[in-house]
Amino acid sequence: MEIILKEDIIGLGYKNDIVNVKSGYGRNYLIPQGKGVIASPMAKKILAENLKQQAHKLAALKADAEKKAEAIKDVALCIAAKVSATGQLYGSVGANQVAEELKKLGHEIDRKIITMKDAKTVGDFVALVHFHKEVTVEVPVKVVAENAPVEEKKEEAAPAVEAPVAEAPAQEEAAAEE
Numbered sequence: 001m002e003i004i005l006k007e008d009i010i011g012l013g014y015k016n017d018i019v020n021v022k023s024g025y026g027r028n029y030l031i032p033q034g035k036g037v038i039a040s041p042m043a044k045k046i047l048a049e050n051l052k053q054q055a056h057k058l059a060a061l062k063a064d065a066e067k068k069a070e071a072i073k074d075v076a077l078c079i080a081a082k083v084s085a086t087g088q089l090y091g092s093v094g095a096n097q098v099a100e101e102l103k104k105l106g107h108e109i110d111r112k113i114i115t116m117k118d119a120k121t122v123g124d125f126v127a128l129v130h131f132h133k134e135v136t137v138e139v140p141v142k143v144v145a146e147n148a149p150v151e152e153k154k155e156e157a158a159p160a161v162e163a164p165v166a167e168a169p170a171q172e173e174a175a176a177e178e
Contacts, residue, residue, distance in 0.1 A: 018039050018047075126139070
């Protein structure tokens with residue numbers, strides 16, 4: 001069944017795209033929800049005419065999407081999460097957390113345009129931000145343990161304390177020889 005989409009649906013298509021879907025999905029979900037219409041010959045002609053008239057508006061939308069994409073092109077996120085001893089996360093890191101981190105950095109991005117395979121372990125992942133059907137940005141996401149930086153600081157502090165103690169007996173022996 002051919003459907004003309006009335007809005008962007010991640011994983012299916014973008015507004016004004018003609019897509020093939022199963023009949024049940026089209027009739028029971030897309031059409032009743034107002035997300036699409038049946039692609040009859042008349043509807044296709046209307047769509048072609050509307051696209052022709054709105055070409056300059058669509059170009060402006062694409063230019064705006066490219067500006068937003070340029071703003072977050074070099075952004076790399078580091079998200080701290082609670083981790084078990086085996087390296088598994090308690091829960092997962094997904095599009096919601098990526099959107100929150102981007103908001104903290106001053107980039108207001110809707111979580112619905114972000115796709116990311118849920119991260120359930122510590123490591124490096126990639127989130128895709130779909131600004132426009134022709135403009136997509138990959139944002140590297142590093143998931144780290146919440147308590148990892150604290151442990152590293154303790155390890156760095158420990159050798160610094162031991163070094164002066166080891167030098168003190170050597171200084172006393174040098175003083176005794178004189």
